[in-house]
Amino acid sequence: MxxxxxxxxxxxxxxxxxxxxxxxxxxxxxxxxxxxxxxxxxxxxxxxxxxxxxxxxxxxxxxxxxxxxxxxxxxxxxxxxxxxxxxxxxxxxxxxxxxxxxxxxxxxxxxxxxxxxxxxxxxxxxxxxxxxxxxxxxxxxxxxxxxxxxxxxxxxxxxxxxxxxxxxxxxxxxxxxxxxxxxxxxxPLPANTEVLVVDSGVARTLAASKYNERRAECEQAAHMLGVPSLRDVTRLEDVEALPSPLRERARHVVTENMRVMEACGEISAGRFGQLMNESHASLRDDYEVSIAALDTLTEALRAHPAVLGARLTGAGFGGACVALCRHGLADDAGQFAVQRVNAAGGSASVLIPPPRTKRGTI
Structure with missing residues (x-):
């Protein structure tokens, strides 16, 4: 170098x-x-x-x-x-x-x-x-x-x-x-919380993933619903008439927008964590961008009492998971999850204990 x-x-x-x-x-x-x-x-x-x-x-x-x-x-x-x-x-x-x-x-x-x-x-x-x-x-x-x-x-x-x-x-x-x-x-982040990021150990290449396919599916769903984009769908029941898998793709986008808007309001840290858990389930089941390593890692994170919620972050198909943790306990939660995953043959690692970690320099 x-x-x-x-x-x-x-x-x-x-x-x-x-x-x-x-x-x-x-x-x-x-x-x-x-x-x-x-x-x-x-x-x-x-x-x-x-x-x-x-x-x-x-x-x-x-x-x-x-x-x-x-x-x-x-x-x-x-x-x-x-x-x-x-x-x-x-x-x-x-x-x-x-x-x-x-x-x-x-x-x-x-x-x-x-x-x-x-x-x-x-x-x-x-x-x-x-x-x-x-x-x-x-x-x-x-x-x-x-x-x-x-x-x-x-x-x-x-x-x-x-x-x-x-x-x-x-x-x-x-x-x-x-x-x-x-x-x-x-x-602001929810009161008395900090962010933890853990790498699943499974790398993903976005251009080679199904990212572009998912985008095309969303465009097709919006066209069938007669709206410029899925952002314009405000009633969840409207997507249920779509054929599969467009129905599931649209359902994720509509419910995910609802979760973001709720999270911007005055909600508890616990409720914010629940929204993150719901988001992961939606990405796994409706959007189908999760993989076994990400599901296993989020489960390991949620098993720690300091973790309020956990989900994959990024496009999916590998990469990292993010968790919302009680303040001061993110590092403990990260080490706990990594040990649990790696004991079963995984290769996870902590990327960010909390966001206030000092920035790197050249």
Whole structure:
């Protein structure tokens, strides 16, 4: 792994970062114009920029110990460079001249765990370019460009939540997000609680998963119901006339939006945890994006008395689970769950004891 001092001929001329995100409630609702409650992770991705001396872009990921190079009018090779290239190309489409650069990436976000390392990379890249080129882009604009970079250049037909969370959230509050209006507001966690994130040990590749299939199913369900998106369905009974599996997919989205809106009200920490448990059951049974490892891990988490609720976080098909815990006991609960899962042959590990853990540095 090369250090920034070894990579740049001089010093970097711009440096920015963005966090990952954990979603407490509102999974698979963003591309349905719905509601969600993510929170930023303490872990983050840093991006440094410096001039290129040969007219080509040179990208290096210290995390992967991989590099890629491409000419200004060529495609980046497959891999992490496609996300960065997407950010560059979309700025160019806005009339911005992006000079050839050396770009250094470092992240302490666990890859493939559902903490949205791709959005963190996109937002950190755009923040660094914003600083270098003095573009005066606001946080919402950065999130929108980052989303399109992932859709158009990485081939993932994602919603806006991950990029909005990486751009606007912090690790002390929930970010309420309306995916249609992009209205946001920061909300406190339930009283006397903290967040725990545990990796199931099963990595997932979002572009290769059934994520795009689920999105297409939701669009088909909305079309059959005669609404612009499933966010516009307010009566649960309306989805029951749909054929399977569209009925189940729509039922998850409608009930998940209801859970988010209830969680934004004045409810107890215990009720918030129940909503998280209900969300996992819905993702498992109606949306069918859970796997055995995630189900086993959430059960192990709920077996600890400090855990109020637990669910998968991210798109599913592997990755991590998030739990709401009584304050001061998240680490105990995490170690308990990991020991129980791994004693049965699993490979789980604690990613975040509480969100106030110190951020990593390069």
């Amino acid at each position: 090369r250090s920034p001092a070894e990579y740049f001929t001089g010093t970097a001329t711009a440096h920015s970062w963005a966090p990952g995100r954990v979603n407490l409630l509102g999974e698979h609702t963003d591309y349905n114009d719905g509601f969600m409650l993510p929170i930023a992770t303490p872990q983050r991705t840093d991006v440094m920029l410096g001039p290129s001396d040969d007219g080509r872009f040179h990208l290096y990921s210290a995390t992967l110990d991989e590099r890629c190079d491409f000419a200004p009018h060529d495609r980046a090779p497959p891999g992490f460079g496609r996300y960065i290239e997407g950010c560059i190309r979309l700025l160019e489409q806005r009339g911005v001249t992006v000079p050839p650069l050396r770009i250094y990436v470092h992240s302490n976000l666990a890859l493939g765990t559902g903490l949205s390392s791709s959005a963190a990379l996109e937002v950190a890249t755009l923040r660094a370019l914003n600083e270098l080129l003095k573009l005066n882009l606001d946080g919402v604009s950065i999130a929108r460009i980052a989303q399109q970079a992932e859709i158009q250049y990485a081939g993932v037909n994602c919603g806006i939540m991950d990029q909005m969370a990486a751009s606007l959230a912090d690790s002390e509050h929930m970010l309420f997000l309306d995916a249609r209006s992009l209205d946001t507001r920061l909300l």
